[in-house]
Amino acid sequence: MVKIVVDMMGGDNGATPTIAAVQKFLNDHDDVEIIAVGEEKVLEPLKGKVKIIPSKTIAPMECGALQAMRDKDSSVYKAVNATITENADAVLSAGSTAAFLSLCTLIIKKIEGVDRPALITQFPTLIKGKYVVILDVGASSENSAKELYQFAKIGEAYYQAFYDKEHPNVYLLNNGTEEGKGNPLTKETYALLKGQENFKGYIEARYAFQGEADVVACDGFTGNIFLKGSEGMAKMMGTLMKQAFLSSGRAKLGYVFAKKGLAGMLETMNYKKVGGALLIGVNKIAVKAHGNADEESFYGSLNVAYTSAKKQTVNKIKETLKL
Amino acid sequence: MVKIVVDMMGGDNGATPTIAAVQKFLNDHDDVEIIAVGEEKVLEPLKGKVKIIPSKTIAPMECGALQAMRDKDSSVYKAVNATITENADAVLSAGSTAAFLSLCTLIIKKIEGVDRPALITQFPTLIKGKYVVILDVGASSENSAKELYQFAKIGEAYYQAFYDKEHPNVYLLNNGTEEGKGNPLTKETYALLKGQENFKGYIEARYAFQGEADVVACDGFTGNIFLKGSEGMAKMMGTLMKQAFLSSGRAKLGYVFAKKGLAGMLETMNYKKVGGALLIGVNKIAVKAHGNADEESFYGSLNVAYTSAKKQTVNKIKETLKL
Numbered sequence: 001m002v003k004i005v006v007d008m009m010g011g012d013n014g015a016t017p018t019i020a021a022v023q024k025f026l027n028d029h030d031d032v033e034i035i036a037v038g039e040e041k042v043l044e045p046l047k048g049k050v051k052i053i054p055s056k057t058i059a060p061m062e063c064g065a066l067q068a069m070r071d072k073d074s075s076v077y078k079a080v081n082a083t084i085t086e087n088a089d090a091v092l093s094a095g096s097t098a099a100f101l102s103l104c105t106l107i108i109k110k111i112e113g114v115d116r117p118a119l120i121t122q123f124p125t126l127i128k129g130k131y132v133v134i135l136d137v138g139a140s141s142e143n144s145a146k147e148l149y150q151f152a153k154i155g156e157a158y159y160q161a162f163y164d165k166e167h168p169n170v171y172l173l174n175n176g177t178e179e180g181k182g183n184p185l186t187k188e189t190y191a192l193l194k195g196q197e198n199f200k201g202y203i204e205a206r207y208a209f210q211g212e213a214d215v216v217a218c219d220g221f222t223g224n225i226f227l228k229g230s231e232g233m234a235k236m237m238g239t240l241m242k243q244a245f246l247s248s249g250r251a252k253l254g255y256v257f258a259k260k261g262l263a264g265m266l267e268t269m270n271y272k273k274v275g276g277a278l279l280i281g282v283n284k285i286a287v288k289a290h291g292n293a294d295e296e297s298f299y300g301s302l303n304v305a306y307t308s309a310k311k312q313t314v315n316k317i318k319e320t321l322k323l
Numbered sequence: 324m325v326k327i328v329v330d331m332m333g334g335d336n337g338a339t340p341t342i343a344a345v346q347k348f349l350n351d352h353d354d355v356e357i358i359a360v361g362e363e364k365v366l367e368p369l370k371g372k373v374k375i376i377p378s379k380t381i382a383p384m385e386c387g388a389l390q391a392m393r394d395k396d397s398s399v400y401k402a403v404n405a406t407i408t409e410n411a412d413a414v415l416s417a418g419s420t421a422a423f424l425s426l427c428t429l430i431i432k433k434i435e436g437v438d439r440p441a442l443i444t445q446f447p448t449l450i451k452g453k454y455v456v457i458l459d460v461g462a463s464s465e466n467s468a469k470e471l472y473q474f475a476k477i478g479e480a481y482y483q484a485f486y487d488k489e490h491p492n493v494y495l496l497n498n499g500t501e502e503g504k505g506n507p508l509t510k511e512t513y514a515l516l517k518g519q520e521n522f523k524g525y526i527e528a529r530y531a532f533q534g535e536a537d538v539v540a541c542d543g544f545t546g547n548i549f550l551k552g553s554e555g556m557a558k559m560m561g562t563l564m565k566q567a568f569l570s571s572g573r574a575k576l577g578y579v580f581a582k583k584g585l586a587g588m589l590e591t592m593n594y595k596k597v598g599g600a601l602l603i604g605v606n607k608i609a610v611k612a613h614g615n616a617d618e619e620s621f622y623g624s625l626n627v628a629y630t631s632a633k634k635q636t637v638n639k640i641k642e643t644l645k646l
Contacts, residue, residue: 062501126559138498142506175461175547178385183465183544205552209559221506222548224498225541229528229549230556236449236532237560240588247584254581258567261574265563 008038010095065102090285113321117281127211140220168214171203331361333418391422413608440604450534463543468511491537494526
């Protein structure tokens with residue numbers, strides 16, 4: 001049985017998509033127990049199906065770490081706390097990233113040997129069905145070489161467990177692939193990683209989506225720019241494509257014919273299936289869903305939490321860091 | 324008259340595309356003088372049309388700064404040198420970036436008040452025909468806050484001159500837009516830029532292509548990841564789109580109908596028209612064309628050199644830094 005605590009209230013779209021996603025997820029899986037945290041009245045539709053932990057307030061999206069710790073009645077505080085008190089496997093929230101990260105770090109606590117937890121996310125690649133995981137994409141604003149080294153090791157362990165691949169290709173994101181290239185941080189980290197079995201060296205940002213890399217490690221600032229820059233470009237191209245297909249009757253007709261072919265592309269690029277990011281390096285599975293998650297996206301996040309629990313990613317990371 | 328020195332030999336594709344591009348550029352403009360540097364025999368087709376400076380060797384793509392300085396017979400060395408001896412306005416090369424950057428810095432020399440030259444490049448945005456310039460995209464691997472401050476000022480001056488916009492919107496690339504966000508470098512730079520007339524604050528990578536920003540300043544390492552990550556994503560989406568249209572007879576037919584509509588999108592995303600990057604902050608216009616530039620792309624680079632010279636971007640930067 002996989003036990004997942006869900007902050008039902010934190011996202012931009014309130015509880016409507018989270019309730020729908022939880023109901024569907026329970027229908028699709030018979031080995032899941034959900035603990036739903038939120039306003040009792042709002043969660044009425046889930047009564048009898050899940051355990052409900054009532055909460056009174058909702059931490060706002062711009063909520064910082066301090067405020068999050070203070071408001072112990074918020075859905076996100078109660079959800080993270082219940083992960084420990086209910087001995088759950090995973091916790092999930094679509095609320096403020098800063099609030100969720102700090103609560104997870106302070107309440108669930110870091111795995112021994114981890115200096116800083118990281119946000120890890122999956123990206124589609126040119127190889128159909130193949131994902132690359134990138135970390136840290138923004139839990140930190142600055143990292144030491146030791147922390148960046150740990151990100152590579154944690155990412156490797158996560159990939160091994162989640163994707164059942166014993167020897168994932170682990171890379172360090174850099175501004176060039178030759179050994180002399182890089183900034184002081186990447187050079188120092190390279191020296192620490194060099195000689196490790198699965199470490200394949202530096203990778204440039206443009207090759208990260210080709211499908212060769214399984215794990216790409218970077219500091220949180222760089223990873224944030226990388227993630228958001230790529231998302232921005234993907235969004236721009238998506239918008240331009242849409243405009244193109246709407247530009248004339250002829251183009252619209254073209255879309256009708258090409259639709260089925262394009263569906264594969266859209267499926268690959270569907271970030272909703274990916275389901276947000278994981279805070280990795282803490283003692284439970286902690287999934288940060290997109291703030292504007294709809295039902296499909298939130299379902300994807302539930303799936304990440306569920307699969308990570310089944311694959312025992314936290315235990316795998318603990319074992320790796322003990323070595 | 325605009326005088327441009329061209330390294331005809333440095334690119335991956337040799338002199339065939341550069342000769343074709345130069346010939347076409349001369350046909351299209353009657354106020355341009357080209358000085359072509361390369362093997363005399365190879366440049367035979369240009370005889371009588373341009374001044375030819377013979378060179379013997381070609382600096383390899385992996386050529387570093389030291390090697391570039393030593394081989395004084397290379398086309399790139401002779402081209403950069405001729406920019407001074409022939410008192411030209413601009414120099415253009417598709418060869419090794421490291422070689423070109425170091426030669427330009429050492430021979431053409433930095434503008435007074437510039438600590439580090441930067442690579443600046445244009446990106447398309449969601450607004451048709453509107454570009455955003457981003458710097459530094461990789462001349463440095465590490466920068467101080469003072470250098471990053473200068474990038475913002477140089478980029479602003481360049482934009483003012485090149486796009487004739489007196490008040491461009493200048494942003495600092497960051498992992499968040501609130502004033503407290505950032506790494507130590509962006510925070511320190513923010514403090515230096517704060518209060519400047521055209522400085523609009525932090526921008527996240529995902530909003531850089533929306534069209535609101537005119538100039539985005541970042542350190543060379545971050546800019547390189549941002550540029551290449553976005554390029555990688557654009558390339559992946561382009562490939563997936565192509566695969567989609569080739570996936571069936573129906574999809575192919577769809578493409579035929581949508582082709583005209585899609586042409587606008589392809590035009591927006593056509594990096595060839597953009598023509599590579601400029602090394603900015605030196606006393607001449609220095610354009611680094613793509614290493615694999617074909618005729619169209621090299622023509623685009625010639626155009627960047629020509630327009631920058633006409634718009635007197637170097638003088639504008641000098642004036643700005645004097646203030």
